[in-house]
Amino acid sequence: MTTQNTSKRPELLAPAGSLEAFFAAVEAGADAVYAGLKAFSARAKAKNFSLRDIERMTGYLHAEGRRLYITLNTLVKEAELPELVDTLAALEEIGVDALILQDLAVWRLAKTHFPGLELHASTQMTIHNAAGVRMLERMGFTRAVLARELTLEQIRTIRRQTRLELEHFVHGALCFSFSGQCFFSSYLGGQSGNRGRCTQPCRRRYRHKGKEGYFFSPNDLSAIDLLPQLEQAGICSLKIEGRMKSAEYVHNVVRAYRMVLDTTGKRRQQALAEARELLRDSFGRTPTRGFLAGDNPADIASRHRHGATGRWLGEITAARPDAIAFTTRDPLQIGDRVRVQPASDQPGRAFTVRRLRIGRRQVQNVPAGSQVWLATPFAGFRKGDAVFKVSSRQAFSLSEAACRRRLEQVRAKAAPLKLHIRMPDNGSLAVRATVGPVELERTWQVESSVATENPLSPAILDRIFRATGNAPFALAGLSCSKLPPVVIPPSRLKAIRREFYAELEQAFGRQRQRLAQVHRRQAIDDLLPERDADRPDRGPVRITLVIGHSRDLHVLGQDHVDRVVLPLRESQVQDVLSGGRWARRKESLVWDLPFILFDRDRARIEELIERLLTHGFVNFRLHNLGHIELFADRPQARLFGSYRLFILNSEAARAWRELGLAEGMYAVEDDRDNLARLAGKKTGLACDLTVYARIPLLTSRIPLPTLQKQGSLTSDRGDRFSVQQQDGLTVLSSQTDFSLTGHLDELARLGCRNWTADLSHIGPFSPRGKEVLNALRRPRELPGTSAFNYEFGME
Incomplete structure (x- = not known):
């Protein structure tokens, strides 16, 4: 593998959603290219590539000393796990340089069964602090693609606390939401952004108090003048967004960044001016430095600018x-x-x-x-x-x-070959080869004569055996035992080379296929079997409520409420610890960590966690991979995952269990068919299912100064949404709540018997809250709600 960037300069990483864009990126000077397959790609609407394409592209780039990363960065449904295994086996055999992933099913399968695959954490994993990066390091990742919401100073803070490679976007489209945390497209029509099918509702026009605007459509990132600062901050890979973009766009943008990266000193300003002119012709949106310039970028979004590109x-x-x-x-x-x-x-x-x-x-x-x-x-x-x-x-x-046509001419990737040659006597020549896990030794009879000049030497043998022809390996080293002073006809040595390499190629091919088949079979055998339909899991229903304030904690007095989730805030902790009445119900209270936790806020949250643990409160709900690291030295804590720690398949559930979760939660955008397959698998991780909530369609760090802290918007289609701006985050939610209360009996039969109702926006004792509680006792459909993707499916 060649993923490690040994150059002093950062790697320039370009997108390829088509063959034309792939060659445009290479010709413009990209050090590496990232591309997706026709399945499991977060840009499903791009042309993308077949496995045969990927094999050729890998060979093409490796011949030029460049790298290819494959994006398997979507959430995987349960029925797709066998196809995922086949894909991982094929990519390991091809020898791609790394996988970029979001779903921890990909991580678990690759880590356990496909050790030849290097792993990069996608920006859709929302890695935004040092704890998250250190967690990736523990998990065996070699690179983190950081969230695009970080400032240069925050990146420097992360760099000081990890040795992991750090990658960051420098150019292209920005999402309004934290990547991987957007449910907008999925909620409006089942086209999930986490499955690569985003319909970009954020780019549409909305109305607020009679004013129309593109409130959720950010400008395009352009950090062309911040490259030295990014390098100094510790970024090793500069990533250009654009797998949906044309070859012309890719060519222009890569050329611009290559020009600036390759220019130093007094000529840099001139290079920057020329690069900006190239970028002007790339037909993107208005440029912004985004959060790289600071916590409060004024130019990242404007409601007056249309969201269209060009x-x-x-x-x-x-x-x-x-x-x-x-x-x-x-x-x-x-x-x-x-x-x-x-x-x-x-x-x-x-x-x-x-x-x-x-x-x-x-x-x-x-x-x-x-x-x-x-x-x-x-x-x-x-x-x-x-x-x-x-x-x-x-x-x-x-x-x-x-x-x-150009790709079809590419040879298979050459594996490094080492040879050792000896002559046991003057009439025989023995050749031993090592290529990957394959070793082969053969001996030939030869006619030799005493040399009067130019006797057989390592240099002569190296020149003969370096010509590997079309064989899938390249001579990386040749050694010899002491050779007698003889001459062997070159024609005989070439015949030996041809015969030996032909046999070695066959042995190497068989070994690669055998290894791939072994890894594939082990991974398939490790997948969990279907549940016995005649013996479904039974047991009592358990109900958890998410509330917004400690004043509502007495809802625990209702006999059908088993647990309550409460925000982890100073005021709430103080209320609970000073009251004393909850000492006997500690096991029923779960503390909800803040979804986004920048490094500057870590000490404050850790202090609250320590206070709670000291008083015997051990249950905590997590929303991000980085939260787990907070409890590395606190083994008494019991960790619960929210729906933001995605579980759409049994391998993801097993992965989260191995990482330390006591309980998980199924993905909130899941559908009936996938839940039916998933709920029956014995993963070892008990999982809750959200059955009532106001879904945060977008969660963003981008402020909306033209809106109040709480406001409402309407789309052209008449859909109504609420916006809340609090604690540095902007959250867009549908005013139509999500509810599965009309399907609770069916869910119980499927094996989903742990239900969570999020009433934090209405309170459990409001008229609507009471209505929800009654529906949990006696299941019925609630008017004015949406079942999200449950009935109609998620693509």
Whole structure:
């Protein structure tokens, strides 16, 4: 494997969602490329690649001393585990440089059964503090892709506390939500962002108090002028976002960053100016440094800016069924590609410019500021619709067919080969080879003669045996025992080489396949069997309530409420410890850690944890991998996972159990079919299921200064949402609560008998809270609620 970056400069890591983008990244100077398969990719709408493509791409990059990382960064359903095993076995055999993952099922299977795979933690794991990075280090990861919400100072703090490689995005689209913590697309239609199918509802227009805006559509990250600071902060890999972007975009952006990285001293400012001009032609959104510049970036989002990508050219001033008119603010020419974005905020339509007209005159190009008529292949555009240029005729021009032909010429990846040659006597030659786990030794009879000059030597043998032809290995070293002063005809040595390498190639291929089959079979055998349908798990129903304030703790007095989850805050801890009445119910109280915990807040939270443990409160609910590390020296603590510690399959449940959870929680966006498969598996980890909650569709560090701390918004479709800004976070929730109370009997039959109802937004003693509690006692559907993906499925 070649994942370790031995260069003093940071690695420049480029995206590839298509073959054209792959070659564009390579030609522009990327040190490494990341790409996805057609399955298990967080960019499922990209073209992506087959395993055969990946094998060729790996060989192509390795021949140039570059690296390929594969993104298996989606959540995996239970029925998909066998396919995941097959994929991991194939990628290990191919020898890709690393996997980028989110689901801990991938981590557990790779760690246990596929040791040849190096692991990188995706930004969708929301790693945002030193505790999370140290946890990854303990788990055997070699790299963390940090959350995009970190400042340079926060990155430096993390760097000082770990030896793990740190990767950070430097360019491309930003999500409003912390990556991996967005349920917006999933909630609106079952297209889960955690499954690579985000429909980007954050880019749409919303109304607040009569004002319309793109409240949740951030500008694009561009850290081209912060590269020295990122390097000094300890970032070893500079990542460009864009697996959905064109080859032209990838080529321009990689060229720009390569230019700046390779330039030092007085020429750097000139390189920066040239790079910015290249980025100007990359057709992204307005640039921002994001949180790299500080805690409160003023330019990260603006409700006045449309969320669409491309360079805004103008608004349509006149429209016909076959043409539109507008004043273009940029030059335009035949062959450029444009998109018309309706003012109604419906999806835009893109097309290539075929005819341009100024007045009645047909032209090939127009300068900026021209009033132009543009022929369109679509009807229905209207006055006021926006026109964007999304690519130029000067695009990276290698076609997909040409890319595929180039890829087909790539040899298989060459494995390092070591040879030892000796002559037991003057009439025989013995060759021993070691390549990977394969060792082979053969002896040939040879005719030799006493040398008068140029006797057989290691240099001669090295020159002969270095020619490996099309065999999948390359000579990495040759040693010899003491050779007699003889001459062997070169033709005989070449014949021996051909015969030996042919046999070695067969043995090497058989061994690789055998090893892959062994690893695959062990992993398949390790998957949990289906539950015996005639012997479903039974037992009493257990009900847990999540509340927002200690004043509601007396809900524990109701006989059907078994546990309560309470926010871990100074005020709540003080109320509970000073009251004394909860001393006999300590086992029924679970303390809820803050979802986001930056390093500067760690000491305060640890002090609260220590106080609670001292008083015998041992139950804590976690929301992030970094929370586990807080309890490394506190073995008395009992750890519970929230739905943010995703369990969509039995391997993930086993992984969380191995990491120290006493109980877990099924993913809140799961559906009936997957829950039916999952709930029957004996994972060893008891799991709760959220049956009532107000789902946080977006959880963000991005402030919304145009909204109050609590406000409401409405979409064009009439959907209503609530926004809450508190403790440095912005949370968008649907005003329609999630409820499975009408399915509780069915869930109990499936084996889901531990139910959690989150009443923190309404309180257990409000009219609605009481209604929910009654529905938990006597299951019934609650009006005005949504079953999320349970009934209609999650893709």
